[in-house]
Amino acid sequence: MKRAIIIVSFILASTTLFFCSDDDSNTNSNGEDGNETPVEATRTVIETLSVPWEIIWGPDNFLWVTERNGKISRINPDTGTQQELLTINAVTSIQESGLLGMVLHPDFETNPYLYAVYTYENGNQLLERLVRFTYTNDSLSDETILLDNIPANRIHNGSRIFISEDLKLFMSTGDAGNISLSQDMNSLAGKILRINLDGTIPSDNPFTNSYIYSLGHRNPQGLVLHPNGNxxxxxxxxxxDDEINIIASGKNYGWPNVKGIIDDIDEEVFAQKTEIIPPIFSWTPTIAPSDITYYDKDKIPEWSNKLLLTVLKDKRIIALxxxxxxxxxTNEEVFFDQQFGRIRDIAIARDGRVFIATNGESYGDTSNTHRIIEINKIE
Incomplete structure (x- = not known):
């Protein structure tokens, strides 16, 4: 049996984490000493969303949000007011599929492009595509398909994206429920892809005439470029073996022949034929990790210079x-354990506030009661 690497320490003000409910948000400090209203540790921004999947902090100081049903919107982080920019009619949202990852062009003022990933139906087949929209006059238009016909399914679609400093778009894809695809170099499923922003293949990709940057992935839902270059x-x-991996050019991460670290005979035999990159951290039993980001702020000192991981099944945030x-x-710390339900995604404001998107209390909950929550500090 695989052994998890678990080092859990709770950061607590007393014996439990303090959560300020919405009912506390209008409470004033009326003491004679004239103290101002204390800043809440957490606050619900909006709670009428339908499976928010990606939230990013925009250059306009608004939250940009995808919902799995196909809606893209801007949300005022202070008032919770939601402005719909577009609903993509082609989106097919079944189980884990739908409108998923999103990123804005790094120079959005000059190049007002939004990139997104969604699944759609082609006959009886689910497929995935990467698209670009142009933002003008508070709306999104001019859909351009950059990459299409990626295998998709009701499960395991990956779909996290980011843009590097050299303007290459990285995209994770899942195995689409077909484990053989992850090792198939003729398939874009179960891979990390590297793409020019016009949808062409970079000339310096590790495999000739291929979008594939790395292979052997099952369902990578988090992807972040760290300031250290990793x-x-x-x-x-x-x-x-839920995993944290360092993604390197041209490398194989083993799935489905290797789960996590190489620790049984069949995995050793496969590894003798193929160089496999093991995870730098893993969890057994599984926790269902989703988004991962790097916290480079000091507003929440407990998280400074750490990776932050949102967790679905175990319903928590983990600082690594x-x-x-x-x-x-070298260490993991658990925060907000079981307090907000399934935590899908995380965004960091310029001033260091953290925003999380929640997906209900149970797998498959598609009610319009999912939330975005602001975290100001740890109490």
Missing amino acids: IYSSEHGPDT TLNADGSQI
């Missing part, structure tokens, strides 16, 4: 400490 990915395992060169995770 790309970190969070990936769902099957019955064991890296060693000096970023090659290992």
